Amino acid sequence: MAEARxxxxxxxxxxxxxxxxxxPVAGWDDQGNALTLDRGAGxxxxxxxxxxxxxxxxxxxYADAIPAPPGWTVRWCRDGAxxxxxxxxxxxxxxxxxxxxxxxxxxxxxxxxDLRTMCVDERRRGRQPIxxxxxxGADQ
Numbered sequence: 171m172a173e174a175r176x177x178x179x180x181x182x183x184x185x186x187x188x189x190x191x192x193x194p195v196a197g198w199d200d201q202g203n204a205l206t207l208d209r210g211a212g213x214x215x216x217x218x219x220x221x222x223x224x225x226x227x228x229x230x231x232y233a234d235a236i237p238a239p240p241g242w243t244v245r246w247c248r249d250g251a252x253x254x255x256x257x258x259x260x261x262x263x264x265x266x267x268x269x270x271x272x273x274x275x276x277x278x279x280x281x282x283x284d285l286r287t288m289c290v291d292e293r294r295r296g297r298q299p300i301x302x303x304x305x306x307g308a309d310q
Contacts, residue, residue, distance in 0.1 A: 176194075176195040176204065176228055176229060177227055177229045178204050178218075178223065180220065180221075180222040184279070189292075192229070203217070203218060208220075234263045235260050236261055237260045238261060238273075240304060241304025242258035242304060243257055243258055244258060244300065245300045247297055254294060256275060258272045259275050260273040260282075272285045276291075278293070
């Protein structure tokens with residue numbers, strides 16, 4: 171069985187919206203504090219001393235990722251509202267989810283996120299995600 175993976179979770183404000191962002195835990199200090207990489211300083215820092223720190227959580231245990239064939243999308247549906255369609259760029263292996271988890275290009279935020287973090291996004295809350303395979307010209 172794979173070793174547990176941990177992430178430090180931070181509240182982040184961008185473009186007037188607040189959401190949570192995770193950073194991988196790179197190690198632990200002698201007192202048991204989670205350490206994350208501060209890219210600007212080029213060193214490890216205590217996660218709980220960084221702005222916006224919320225908690226340290228066990229991650230889903232992603233091990234590998236594969237690119238998605240062109241054409242895969244996630245369609246976010248809700249009665250009475252236009253669907254939102256996001257491109258799938260890959261799939262990540264997750265030992266807790268049979269078949270893996272889609273990686274989605276959030277074009278509005280210009281980032282790649284997994285399906286679970288997209289489900290809590292304010293624009294998509296209350297919508298049902300449906301994974302759509304490539305059409306391959308079947309209706310033409």
